[in-house]
Amino acid sequence: MKSKILVVGIDGLVLERALDSGRAPTLAALNEAGTVSALTMEAPTLSGPGWSTLLTGSSHEQHGVRDNLFAGHRLLLRPDLLSRAFYQDQSTTTFAAAGWPPLVDPAGIGPVIHERREQQRAGLHRMIARDGETYGYRTVDGEIAEFAVYALNKSGPDVSFVYFCEVDDASHLNGAVGEHYLDAISRIDAHLARLRAALETRAHAKGERWLMVLTTDHGHLDEGGHGLGSARERASFVIATGIGRNNPDWPDVIAPESLVPLLLAERNPAGNV
Numbered sequence: 037m038k039s040k041i042l043v044v045g046i047d048g049l050v051l052e053r054a055l056d057s058g059r060a061p062t063l064a065a066l067n068e069a070g071t072v073s074a075l076t077m078e079a080p081t082l083s084g085p086g087w088s089t090l091l092t093g094s095s096h097e098q099h100g101v102r103d104n105l106f107a108g109h110r111l112l113l114r115p116d117l118l119s120r121a122f123y124q125d126q127s128t129t130t131f132a133a134a135g136w137p138p139l140v141d142p143a144g145i146g147p148v149i150h151e152r153r154e155q156q157r158a159g160l161h162r163m164i165a166r167d168g169e170t171y172g173y174r175t176v177d178g179e180i181a182e183f184a185v186y187a188l189n190k191s192g193p194d195v196s197f198v199y200f201c202e203v204d205d206a207s208h209l210n211g212a213v214g215e216h217y218l219d220a221i222s223r224i225d226a227h228l229a230r231l232r233a234a235l236e237t238r239a240h241a242k243g244e245r246w247l248m249v250l251t252t253d254h255g256h257l258d259e260g261g262h263g264l265g266s267a268r269e270r271a272s273f274v275i276a277t278g279i280g281r282n283n284p285d286w287p288d289v290i291a292p293e294s295l296v297p298l299l300l301a302e303r304n305p306a307g308n309v
């Protein structure tokens with residue numbers, strides 16, 4: 037049986053701060069149970085290039101996303117994780133939900149996740165786009181969590197990407213230290229708890245093998261902000277936790293563009309027949 041994969045993107049998360057805060061019990065439990073790898077993102081440490089790299093397995097040079105405007109991007113030539121999983125095996129079901137429109141909204145300047153309308157019409161692919169820039173990420177992240185929990189409970193897509201942005205938003209407004217940042221972290225942690233519970237229920241009830249993967253696109257300066265090449269801004273991580281299966285055997289340090297090929301290899305890992 038193939039492993040199913042849920043990638044959760046938490047924009048602008050400073051992992052150590054979240055773990056040290058005691059406000060993120062689910063994140064801490066996944067960090068404790070899973071395989072943890074450090075990533076150093078390529079500068080400029082902006083969301084557009086960062087997520088494009090993490091989701092397509094491409095360098096900035098390859099995907100051509102230089103900033104959050106996406107002008108001149110080459111994403112149509114750099115298929116995302118969900119698309120590549122489908123191209124490997126055309127029975128693969130995929131799901132993406134995000135409140136930052138460039139990731140998933142085909143009407144906007146992206147999207148990083150390919151629309152694949154034929155697969156949507158065939159019931160193999162689903163994309164949910166919300167606009168946290170307009171309506172606020174606290175509300176929109178809550179909606180994204182609801183959609184994701186529903187999709188996981190109902191159909192358990194083979195490869196999913198679910199994205200939260202309130203932590204990044206809070207840091208831009210009030211800095212990456214203090215109560216606002218930690219409050220946002222605790223709300224995202226509650227979303228993670230529901231997602232993990234959905235996977236555990238499926239693994240237990242149906243014998244499915246799941247890999248729950250957490251990552252971020254950049255860190256944040258203490259005063260809030262990112263984009264340049266400091267160690268703090270470039271710091272990212274991957275936490276990959278097996279649910280109903282083993283953890284992946286990944287190195288302590290991986291390149292950001294290696295995440296997609298590592299994940300695709302985990303769909304059918306050696307020894308999992």
Ligand SMILES: [Zn+2]
Pocket residue numbers: 047048082083084086204253254
């Ligand atoms: Zn970001």
